[in-house]
Amino acid sequence: MGCSHLGFLLLIYYFLLVVLASESPKSFPIMAFDVGYTQLFGSDNMAVHREGKLVHLSLDERTGSGFVSQDLYLHGFFSVSIKLPADYTAGVVVAFYMSNGDMFEKNHDEIDFEFLGNIRGKNWRIQTNVYGNGSTSIGREERYSLWFDPSDNFHQYSILWTDSQIIFYVDNVPIREFKRTESMGGDFPSKPMTLYATIWDGSDWATNGGKYRVNYKYAPYMAEFSDFVLHGCAVDPIEHLAKCDNPQSSEAIPTGITSVQRIKMESFRKKLMTYSYCYDRVRYKVSPVECVINPQEAERLRLFDPVTFGRGRRHHGKRHHRSRISQAEATTI
Numbered sequence: 001m002g003c004s005h006l007g008f009l010l011l012i013y014y015f016l017l018v019v020l021a022s023e024s025p026k027s028f029p030i031m032a033f034d035v036g037y038t039q040l041f042g043s044d045n046m047a048v049h050r051e052g053k054l055v056h057l058s059l060d061e062r063t064g065s066g067f068v069s070q071d072l073y074l075h076g077f078f079s080v081s082i083k084l085p086a087d088y089t090a091g092v093v094v095a096f097y098m099s100n101g102d103m104f105e106k107n108h109d110e111i112d113f114e115f116l117g118n119i120r121g122k123n124w125r126i127q128t129n130v131y132g133n134g135s136t137s138i139g140r141e142e143r144y145s146l147w148f149d150p151s152d153n154f155h156q157y158s159i160l161w162t163d164s165q166i167i168f169y170v171d172n173v174p175i176r177e178f179k180r181t182e183s184m185g186g187d188f189p190s191k192p193m194t195l196y197a198t199i200w201d202g203s204d205w206a207t208n209g210g211k212y213r214v215n216y217k218y219a220p221y222m223a224e225f226s227d228f229v230l231h232g233c234a235v236d237p238i239e240h241l242a243k244c245d246n247p248q249s250s251e252a253i254p255t256g257i258t259s260v261q262r263i264k265m266e267s268f269r270k271k272l273m274t275y276s277y278c279y280d281r282v283r284y285k286v287s288p289v290e291c292v293i294n295p296q297e298a299e300r301l302r303l304f305d306p307v308t309f310g311r312g313r314r315h316h317g318k319r320h321h322r323s324r325i326s327q328a329e330a331t332t333i
């Protein structure tokens with residue numbers, strides 16, 4: 001395939017993603033920071049601007065920083081716009097997540113967006129993960145590249161959590177749908193959680209497993225947050241009962257993915273997903289129960305990273321040989 005031909009296809013693809021992403025299906029009320037959130041740690045490194053419309057969290061050699069929602073929620077749609085720090089950000093981690101780890105040490109639930117910094121010239125990577133009832137021995141991570149540079153501008157990152165599924169969105173494009181299955185048992189988050197946003201030093205694992213550490217020569221690293229949406233069922237912290245006294249507002253929580261959104265999601269995952277636990281043959285000889293293996297996805301990831309996503313010892317001969325050829329082809333493109 002000629003170089004210009006490939007370039008043209010890429011251009012069309014990015015154009016489509018931008019056009020599709022700009023269509024906003026539903027908007028929820030945006031709240032001022034102080035109405036829904038409060039400071040968590042690193043108070044010197046957190047600043048609230050423009051009457052609570054904008055919050056800066058920074059990381060320097062002394063500390064990171066973070067904020068937390070005032071309420072606990074059982075289900076809902078939770079969203080924030082983030083502009084990540086630019087240039088050299090190796091080892092820097094920014095996270096937007098839900099957890100109840102402070103209340104349930106041994107059997108906590110968690111739903112994560114994690115942004116992993118990178119060396120200069122390489123983009124941030126984004127990771128999603130889910131834990132239910134302390135299922136931390138099974139990592140359910142997925143990683144992706146984005147179709148934009150997340151340090152250039154604000155982009156919206158959202159979590160939809162219902163009793164039957166979890167959907168992660170970037171700019172209203174669903175990027176992951178995590179469905180509750182019966183065989184999953186307690187591994188699906190089912191207890192009330194609070195929302196968190198943090199920036200911290202993840203030198204030990206964030207960039208190539210700790211190969212590139214945070215370089216404080218470039219500090220402070222600052223992440224910006226705006227458009228705070230906490231559209232969920234707030235829960236009484238003592239009784240753990242949901243106080244959804246406005247049924248209209250809970251009805252407004254989206255209940256699934258439309259067919260148009262599903263096309264966008266599939267297109268995103270086909271092009272930009274770079275890791276999925278479901279295909280990780282180093283960690284899981286047998287995929288966790290909820291995994292639905294898509295042969296094309298498996299093949300694509302295997303070409304991308306033959307060690308992690310290889311098929312192990314079961315396949316020999318012709319098949320193996322063929323895959324090596326296509327691997328070589330993949331490198332030359």
Ligand SMILES: *[C@@H]1O[C@H](CO)[C@@H](O)[C@H](O)[C@H]1NC(C)=O
Nearest residue numbers: 106107133134185186187190
């Ligand atoms: C969650 O974990 C606790 C403690 O390990 C256990 O008693 C409970 O049955 C679990 N719940 C579910 C739904 O699996």
